[in-house]
Amino acid sequence: MxxxxxxxxxxxxxxxxxxxxxxxxxxxxxxDWQVSSLFVVPMLVVLVGFIAYPFLSAIWLSLNSKMIGGEAHFVGLANYQKLLGDSAFRRVATTSAIYTFFGVGLKFIVGLIAALVLHEALRPKNLWRMLLFLPWSIPVVIGAYTWRWLYDDMSGVLSQTLLQLGLTKDYVLWLANKDLTLRSILAVVVWQGTPFYMMNFLAGLAAIPGELYEAAEVDGAGVLRKFLHITLPGLVPVIIIVLMLSTIWTANDMQYVYILTRGGPQGVSEVFPYYAYKTAIEVKNLALGATVPLMFFPFLAIIMYFLTGRMLEED
Amino acid sequence: MRRSKLQTALIVAIMAILLVWTMFPFYWMLVTSIKENNEIYSPLATLWPRTFTLRHWAELLNRTPFLVHFRNSLIISGTTTLLSMAIGSLAAYAIARLQFRGRSVMARSLIYSYLVPPAVLFIPLFQLLGALDLLNSMQGLVVAYLTFTVPFCTWLLVGYFKTVPVELEEAALVDGCTPINTLLRITLPLSAPAMVVVALFSFTLSWNEFLYALTFTTDKNVQPVTAGLSGMAVEDVFFWGRMMAAAAVGSLPPIILYTAAQRYVVRGLTLGAVKG
Structure with a gap:
């Protein structure tokens, strides 16, 4: 040149x-534009062809009426209006909010306790960590089926044990009792999702310099003060990232509800990703189904925006 | 740090509760799979089986398409892993090392792509795969799985490639190595830990995926384990012995991989945002 x-x-x-x-x-x-374009083309095919294009076509689909196998007709915002005016959809929105809030909140609390205890735990620490991580490694479907069996009304071990111990007078309908369903599902969500929090908090704890604690002990600080003034502030960056990621994943998951209750009894456990699946695939109303998650996308986009900022910053 | 006896007792107690809560479902899964049916459905739960049987395991292997599903899962997850490692390392090398317009836009769009939830994508992907005639095929699932593995792999590798000393690559380039050879002979071998992380997560995330598998495949011959399991219930009647045997086998590959690569796990959990 x-x-x-x-x-x-x-x-x-x-x-x-x-x-x-x-x-x-x-x-x-x-x-290096020539070499670079060769190198990034396969990735761009995936990003543009199978993520960006489907995302945009979901928006287009939500502006049409379309059943599986049928013709598409442009209907403007009719799908959105239909959902907003539908009491079933409003209940789905409320259930999703409760499900996500308690799911994320409980996983955070249990995960933090698990990490703090494991950080201090007696040997063999690696074994305990490995065992406590197991629920997260297996497929969600398998975790959910296993719990469905534990929750079985008559033959399930939980119901039977409570009965034998005399703590209940009758079989407990964990998933069929309207007042219990959501709590029972959340227990499974927490069981399987907590290790994600625990592992990240452990990594965060390991990164806090030990000298800080020694200095605090010299100053006579107790356990609580050390936790509030050293541990918690040290974990804040990890906590923010973990909470944002987990909120996105928890809110958008349909697997627990699909396997455990199919939204029942009488729809009380329907969350929006399950409602989208049911509407689009089972009822075959593709366009209305595609509209459901898009209604919640603005909330998600806010989290995605801040999270992306954090990730780029970390880098 | 010194601990009082009370603190130690508290730690042991909480650990014990956490371990029982975590491990009991696994124990019950295994124990159910080796009990006789009359014991499984008896009104009195037995913590230890009165009689052992391998009947459910034999039924699982002989009377259900479980082995076919298991093979499909291996093929789908393996192919997705190889493809996403190849696509990811090429793109990551370009983003981390080469100079071209649009690098930073690409870095940002990788994270956005990774975060777009399957709940939003599965309906349009269903249409797209239908148009490409890829529904009910393993190829179709591989394509769908690339939507979460490729952004993940590329982003993690960009971060790692930046930590590899650039001098070695420059020396290779000066000696007349082509960029692709430099990537293959210098950068990739030096990035072995990151390659382990992306392979581990690509494989296990694909293995565990359910929504796409459920929506895009109905043919038993191409379904992976996760979608196959939900087909094992006949008219909402579950054969729990058989089901729990399937659950145990289906959990095994990811458990083995995560346990073997334990020290690489944290890096992958949050796209490398939390350093382990």
Missing amino acids: ATTETGSVDSVLGREPLVHRRPRLAILLGR
Whole structure:
């Protein structure tokens, strides 16, 4: 590339000239644009073809009426209006909010306790950590089926044990009793989701310098003060990232509800991702189903925006 | 740090509760799978089986398509892993090392892509795969799984490649190595820990996925384990012995992988945002 510059001071001195005469495209697109485009094309096919395009087509679909196998007709915002006016959808929104709030909150509390205890735990620490991580490693479907069996009305171990201990007078309908269903589902959500919090909090705890605690002990600080003034502030960056990621994942998960209750009894445990699945695939109303998660997307987009900022910052 | 006896007792007590709460479902899964039916459905739960039987395991292997599902899961997760590692490392090398316009936009869109939930994507992907004639095929599921593994792999590798000393690569490039050779011979071998993380997560996330598998496949010959399990209930009647045997086998691959690669796990959990 430097050949056109022969005779300049730089090339006489054996240095690269400061200004290359590059092809125009290289100036416009960057030095390595040719190799780079070859390297990023496969990734762009996935990002654009299978994420961005489907996302945009979901928005387009939500502006149409379309059943599986049927023709699409543009209907404007009719799907959105239909959902907003539907009392079943309003109940789904409330259930989703409760489900996400308590799911995330409980996982946070149990995960923090688990991490603090494990951080202090007696040997063999690695074994305890490995065992406590197990629920997160297995498929959610398998965790949910296992609990469905534990929750079985008549043959389930939980119901039978309570009966045998005389704590209840009758079989407990963990999933069929309207007042218990959501709590029973949340217990499974917490069981399987807590290890994610625990592992990240453990990593956060390990990163807090031990000298801080020693200095605090010299000053006579107790357990509570050390926790409030050293541990918790040290964990804040991890806590923020974990809470944001987990809120997105918890809110958008349909697996526990699908396996444990299919939204029952009488729809009390329907969360929006399950409602979307039911509407689009089981009722075959694709367009209305696609509209359901989009109604919640603005909330999600706010979290995604802040989370992305954090991730780029960390990098 | 010194601890009082009371503190130690408290720690032991909480640990014990956590371990029982975590492990009991696993124990019950295994124990149910080796009990006779009359004991499984008896009104009195037995903590230890009165009689042992391998009947449910034999039934699972002989009378259900479980082995086919297991093989499908291996094929789908394995292919997704290899493809996403290849696609991810190429793109990550370009983003981390090469100069071109749009690098920072790409970095940002990787995170956004990773965070777009399957709940939003599964309906349009259902249409798209239908249009490409990929519904009810393992290829279709691989394509769907790339939507979460590729952003994940690429982002993690970009972060790691930046920590690999650039001098070695520059020396290789000066010696006339092509960028692709530099990536294969210098950058990738030096990034072995990151490759372990992306392989581990690509495989296990694909293995555990359910919504896409449920929506995009109905043919038993192409369904993976997760979707196959929900087909094992006949008219809402569960054969719990058989079901728990399937649950145990289906959990095994991710458990083995996560346990073996335990020290790499934290890096992958949050896309590397929390350093382990």
